[in-house]
Amino acid sequence: MKDAGQRRIHLADYRPFSHRITQVSLTFRLAPEATRVISKIAFEPNPGAEPGPFFLHGEELRLVGARIDGRDVTPEPAEGGITCAVPEGPFVWEAEVEISPATNTALEGLYMSNGMYCTQCEAEGFRKITYYPDRPDVMAPFDVRIESDLPVLLSNGNPVASGPGWAEWEDPWPKPAYLFALVAGDLVNHPDRFTTRSGRDVALNIWVRQGDLGKCAFGMDALKRAMVWDERVYGREYDLDVFNIVAVDDFNMGAMENKGLNIFNASAVLASPQTATDANFERIESIIAHEYFHNWTGNRITCRDWFQLCLKEGLTVFRDQQFSGDERSRAVQRINDVLALRARQFREDNGPLAHPVRPESFVEINNFYTATIYEKGAEVIGMLRRLVGDEGYARALDLYFTRHDGQAATIEDWLKVFEDATGRDLSQFRLWYSQAGTPRIGVEESHADGTYTLTLTQETPPTPGQPDKAPLLIPVAVGLLSPEGAEVVPTRVLELSQPRQSFTFEGLTARPVASILRGFSAPVIMQRKLSAEICAFLLAHDTDPFSKWEAGRALAKDLLVCRIAGKPASEAACFDALEALLRDDDLDPAFRALTLSLPGEDDLAQTLFDAGRTPDPIVIHAARRAFRGDIAARLGETLARLYDQMVTPGPYRPDAKDAGKRALRQAALGYLSLNDGGARATAQYRRADNMTEQLGALTCLLDIARADDALEAFRNQWRGDRLVMDKWFGLQASMAAPDATETVIGCLTEDDAFDWKNPNRFRSVLGGLAANAAGFHHPSGAGYRLLADWLIRLDPVNPQTTARMATAFETWRRYDADRQGMIREALERIAARPGLSRDTAEMVSRILGD
Ligand SMILES: [Zn+2]
Numbered sequence: 035m036k037d038a039g040q041r042r043i044h045l046a047d048y049r050p051f052s053h054r055i056t057q058v059s060l061t062f063r064l065a066p067e068a069t070r071v072i073s074k075i076a077f078e079p080n081p082g083a084e085p086g087p088f089f090l091h092g093e094e095l096r097l098v099g100a101r102i103d104g105r106d107v108t109p110e111p112a113e114g115g116i117t118c119a120v121p122e123g124p125f126v127w128e129a130e131v132e133i134s135p136a137t138n139t140a141l142e143g144l145y146m147s148n149g150m151y152c153t154q155c156e157a158e159g160f161r162k163i164t165y166y167p168d169r170p171d172v173m174a175p176f177d178v179r180i181e182s183d184l185p186v187l188l189s190n191g192n193p194v195a196s197g198p199g200w201a202e203w204e205d206p207w208p209k210p211a212y213l214f215a216l217v218a219g220d221l222v223n224h225p226d227r228f229t230t231r232s233g234r235d236v237a238l239n240i241w242v243r244q245g246d247l248g249k250c251a252f253g254m255d256a257l258k259r260a261m262v263w264d265e266r267v268y269g270r271e272y273d274l275d276v277f278n279i280v281a282v283d284d285f286n287m288g289a290m291e292n293k294g295l296n297i298f299n300a301s302a303v304l305a306s307p308q309t310a311t312d313a314n315f316e317r318i319e320s321i322i323a324h325e326y327f328h329n330w331t332g333n334r335i336t337c338r339d340w341f342q343l344c345l346k347e348g349l350t351v352f353r354d355q356q357f358s359g360d361e362r363s364r365a366v367q368r369i370n371d372v373l374a375l376r377a378r379q380f381r382e383d384n385g386p387l388a389h390p391v392r393p394e395s396f397v398e399i400n401n402f403y404t405a406t407i408y409e410k411g412a413e414v415i416g417m418l419r420r421l422v423g424d425e426g427y428a429r430a431l432d433l434y435f436t437r438h439d440g441q442a443a444t445i446e447d448w449l450k451v452f453e454d455a456t457g458r459d460l461s462q463f464r465l466w467y468s469q470a471g472t473p474r475i476g477v478e479e480s481h482a483d484g485t486y487t488l489t490l491t492q493e494t495p496p497t498p499g500q501p502d503k504a505p506l507l508i509p510v511a512v513g514l515l516s517p518e519g520a521e522v523v524p525t526r527v528l529e530l531s532q533p534r535q536s537f538t539f540e541g542l543t544a545r546p547v548a549s550i551l552r553g554f555s556a557p558v559i560m561q562r563k564l565s566a567e568i569c570a571f572l573l574a575h576d577t578d579p580f581s582k583w584e585a586g587r588a589l590a591k592d593l594l595v596c597r598i599a600g601k602p603a604s605e606a607a608c609f610d611a612l613e614a615l616l617r618d619d620d621l622d623p624a625f626r627a628l629t630l631s632l633p634g635e636d637d638l639a640q641t642l643f644d645a646g647r648t649p650d651p652i653v654i655h656a657a658r659r660a661f662r663g664d665i666a667a668r669l670g671e672t673l674a675r676l677y678d679q680m681v682t683p684g685p686y687r688p689d690a691k692d693a694g695k696r697a698l699r700q701a702a703l704g705y706l707s708l709n710d711g712g713a714r715a716t717a718q719y720r721r722a723d724n725m726t727e728q729l730g731a732l733t734c735l736l737d738i739a740r741a742d743d744a745l746e747a748f749r750n751q752w753r754g755d756r757l758v759m760d761k762w763f764g765l766q767a768s769m770a771a772p773d774a775t776e777t778v779i780g781c782l783t784e785d786d787a788f789d790w791k792n793p794n795r796f797r798s799v800l801g802g803l804a805a806n807a808a809g810f811h812h813p814s815g816a817g818y819r820l821l822a823d824w825l826i827r828l829d830p831v832n833p834q835t836t837a838r839m840a841t842a843f844e845t846w847r848r849y850d851a852d853r854q855g856m857i858r859e860a861l862e863r864i865a866a867r868p869g870l871s872r873d874t875a876e877m878v879s880r881i882l883g884d
Pocket residue numbers: 324328346347350
């Protein structure tokens with residue numbers, strides 16, 4: 035059982051396991067409340083380990099019996115598992131345990147979801163299935179027998195035999211227990227085939243419940259494209275005869291890369307034009323690719339211990355971002371990745387939960403599946419690639435795959451292949467893995483006698499446990515434009531390694547305009563004060579799409595910050611620049627749509643806080659809304675033209691081209707609805723034959739408080755579709771007006787369809803509340819109390835989701851004393867709950883800074 039005691043685990047304490055495993059055989063006799071798991075495991079001493087007691091993890095297991103080499107033994111209970119006296123040489127361990135999947139609401143280990151058995155073992159769920167060294171550095175081949183009356187019985191690897199009521203699977207590739215999976219259910223499949231580059235014929239299946247069979251085609255297409263891409267770009271082929279994906283309704287994460295049997299949150303795989311938006315399609319494509327790419331970066335080469343989580347996650351996120359950029363638009367992908375990084379990782383890195391990409395210690399590993407590990411982990415790899423070049427990166431990756439295949443590796447191993455393949459010394463670069471916090475980059479410029487000098491400074495603010503920071507090696511991509519807007523120095527990567535460093539550019543008769551941090555070449559905050567004129571100039575002329583977009587963003591953000599402060603500012607340049615950009619039909623519609631989206635309320639709050647001010651979410655909300663109204667008034671004609679122009683002819687296609695047009699049309703509709711009283715949105719709602727346009731129209735109507743009829747109609751139309759109903763809940767929670775939020779959340783949580791034990795539904799409502807900055811931070815404190823009440827209720831049922839959602843409070847130090855007091859009270863109330871889970875206890879105490 036989990037206890038609230040905070041036993042901390044340290045990277046420095048890593049010791050190899052006493053034994054190696056040569057073969058694992060498991061038999062499952064499935065029954066909802068009394069599943070029998072019979073294990074037979076061949077151990078041999080690990081020559082690389084110091085001798086020590088033989089310890090196996092195990093939690094919430096009822097031991098029926100255990101034997102060593104056929105003789106009954108009685109293991110001793112120990113914290114988190116058992117110990118047992120074992121022979122000096124190789125031996126065979128056998129155990130029979132009983133577990134109860136039906137009452138396992140934490141959704142870790144073997145559990146049930148709507149009558150179907152499924153597993154989630156990463157990070158430490160396998161110890162709830164049987165006694166085992168549940169650590170990633172113990173890798174073994176598994177064979178599995180499943181006995182059940184259910185028609186579909188799946189596990190990892192290849193099917194070897196089956197009959198009525200049983201099936202046997204064999205996975206020849208050694209793997210850690212966290213990649214084990216089992217599924218049993220009344221399922222149907224969407225089948226396909228794939229032939230690898232070397233001629234292996236692979237059966238592909240997406241397994242779903244009967245009613246969902248029409249929602250698999252896109253996911254299957256994305257899978258095949260990912261398989262082709264990984265062969266072409268990384269030279270990686272699939273290595274089994276079958277690849278199965280299963281959709282599950284109750285799932286804590288997005289999806290899980292179990293070897294040969296990926297298990298997906300239904301929301302991350304099921305899609306049809308009528309039920310999924312363009313954003314859903316894009317997310318599905320990226321998650322399917324991500325989990326598939328793990329087959330090499332995660333499964334064939336895994337992590338030595340959980341401190342190395344970024345080794346598989348940072349690299350695999352980097353790979354899925356590359357894939358999405360290649361399949362869609364690199365520029366738009368990069369901007370979206372940076373938006374997500376800033377919204378989640380910068381927020382984390384600048385608050386009480388800041389931690390290095392490779393943490394040094396943890397209490398509960400589930401709390402470290404974070405934006406820092408995933409998204410900053412991917413950024414670190416992007417920087418590495420910039421520093422060694424595309425060819426150096428390709429050589430290093432080839433070496434990584436040949437040198438470490440079949441191993442459990444570390445960040446040291448990863449960096450060593452780059453050093454060996456490219457001859458580069460990465461000793462300063464590796465600080466990116468150990469030092470938390472977002473570096474601030476300062477910029478000074480001068481120009482004299484034809485020489486332009488760019489001086490960059492760096493400073494990383496203190497983070498919990500790391501008061502002093504060393505200078506990092508930061509690749510800063512820079513290009514120079516002439517005063518007329520022509521590019522005079524194309525992109526060059528400057529290597530900033532000192533606290534303060536100057537770079538010179540010769541032969542420039544006129545003072546150039548510098549475009550700095552092109553492509554967002556490093557995860558840093560640029561503290562460069564640019565005039566509205568320079569921003570407008572870069573927005574018009576920059577050749578780097580990211581920097582072009584960034585200039586527009588900076589322009590809008592500066593004006594919003596002035597409005598929030600009640601300071602007058604000249605806004606004409608901004609509106610003119612925006613209008614010129616919207617009218618430029620040579621620009622990708624998706625890119626123009628991104629330029630129309632203003633910085634979010636949370637982003638503005640962080641910006642104000644960074645500038646030493648105390649943000650008021652209500653004031654921010656009102657200022658942003660007023661600014662949107664002014665854009666609508668000033669650019670109404672251009673927006674109306676775009677709305678009419680961006681129609682996509684023919685049937686709905688989820689490709690990047692059509693999705694980009696719909697995104698721009700939707701962005702225009704958002705502004706136009708502020709002017710036309712919802713006339714266009716109402717008409718669009720009635721006409722819509724796809725979820726993107728239907729939900730888009732509903733969003734606009736909710737925005738102007740004219741949505742009652744549409745909400746009712748939407749509910750009646752979609753009451754039978756879980757994933758669409760999540761949207762219905764989420765939209766109302768996240769868009770409720772500040773004064774109405776408490777009432778709206780109250781109604782939603784009392785709704786018959788609010789199944790709070792389902793993580794997707796819980797997240798749609800309570801996550802929607804947390805995303806509604808002005809409603810959540812309402813001065814009454816009702817938002818804080820509501821979330822705390824629900825987290826207290828969810829914790830005993832599902833600690834993992836509770837802990838993750840507690841991060842809604844991580845920004846508390848930004849706000850005024852009243853709000854801080856109320857948040858502290860909410861957090862202390864959660865902390866005081868008797869029997870609080872280890873997950874939530876650790877998270878709350880870190881947020882409080884205790
Ligand atoms: Zn992953």
